[in-house]
Amino acid sequence: MQARARSASPRRSKRTARGRFITFEGGEGTGKSTQTRLLAERLRSQGLEVVTTREPGGSPGAEAIRHVLLSGAAKPLGPMAEALLFAAARADHIDVTILPALSRGAWVISDRFADSTRVYQGSLGNLDPRMIEALERVTVGDTRPDLTLILDLPAEEGLARAAARSGAGADRFEAEDIQFHRTLRDAFRELAEREPARCVLVDAHGAAESVAAAVWDAVGERLLNASQKMEKAG
Ligand code: TYD
Numbered sequence: 110m111q112a113r114a115r116s117a118s119p120r121r122s123k124r125t126a127r128g129r130f131i132t133f134e135g136g137e138g139t140g141k142s143t144q145t146r147l148l149a150e151r152l153r154s155q156g157l158e159v160v161t162t163r164e165p166g167g168s169p170g171a172e173a174i175r176h177v178l179l180s181g182a183a184k185p186l187g188p189m190a191e192a193l194l195f196a197a198a199r200a201d202h203i204d205v206t207i208l209p210a211l212s213r214g215a216w217v218i219s220d221r222f223a224d225s226t227r228v229y230q231g232s233l234g235n236l237d238p239r240m241i242e243a244l245e246r247v248t249v250g251d252t253r254p255d256l257t258l259i260l261d262l263p264a265e266e267g268l269a270r271a272a273a274r275s276g277a278g279a280d281r282f283e284a285e286d287i288q289f290h291r292t293l294r295d296a297f298r299e300l301a302e303r304e305p306a307r308c309v310l311v312d313a314h315g316a317a318e319s320v321a322a323a324v325w326d327a328v329g330e331r332l333l334n335a336s337q338k339m340e341k342a343g
Pocket residue numbers: 136137138141163164165179195220221222223224225226227229230280282283
């Protein structure tokens with residue numbers, strides 16, 4: 110009951126926070142966690158407080174749900190149940206980690222967020238888009254990202270990178286076939302086209318530093334104020 114009371118109000122009220130909320134999205138092995146780290150370092154060097162986090166997870170309650178999802182234990186329940194679990198994890202993540210940080214003026218960078226549910230459970234899981242929208246309305250509410258960076262790489266290249274990283278232990282979604290990952294890439298690209306005011310598609314080929322430079326350009330263009338831009342040039 111206590112957790113429910115805690116989670117009911119903040120998402121319904123308008124966010125008055127000064128902090129900025131950035132998310133990284135994309136397929137497997139596109140470099141989201143590396144780019145999350147590099148962007149956080151760069152923003153901190155500008156004197157900003159930055160909180161990095163990830164989904165599924167990012168709070169103790171959500172990390173417990175992460176285990177259920179990525180072990181494949183929830184797969185037999187179907188995409189609808191998985192979407193509900195991702196949403197439950199997200200609600201806790203927002204309440205415990207994201208909103209408190211944004212409200213004190215920190216910048217929050219999340220490695221995946223609600224767009225992953227739209228794409229993995231919505232597009233790939235064939236769930237009714239109205240169901241996904243309804244879930245987003247009740248879990249995310251006003252806590253929408255100010256900027257979403259979608260890292261784009263051919264499915265084969267991303268999977269090869271992910272396999273090199275995790276060895277034989279592919280998780281629930283990495284273990285899907287190549288066609289799944291191709292459709293995933295297309296769905297993320299379509300999302301970037303549909304929401305150009307929030308999303309920037311970033312070519313994730315090449316060295317981490319060159320991808321980070323493209324990310325930084327997008328952040329500078331969309332979010333940094335004039336004085337911070339001058340620091341950037343100097
Ligand atoms: P993770 O180990 O964090 O992998 P990655 O480096 O690819 O982000 O695993 C998260 C997996 O969960 C990933 O395959 C995408 C999937 N996912 C969803 O299906 N729906 C969601 O809402 C989220 C946040 C993640």
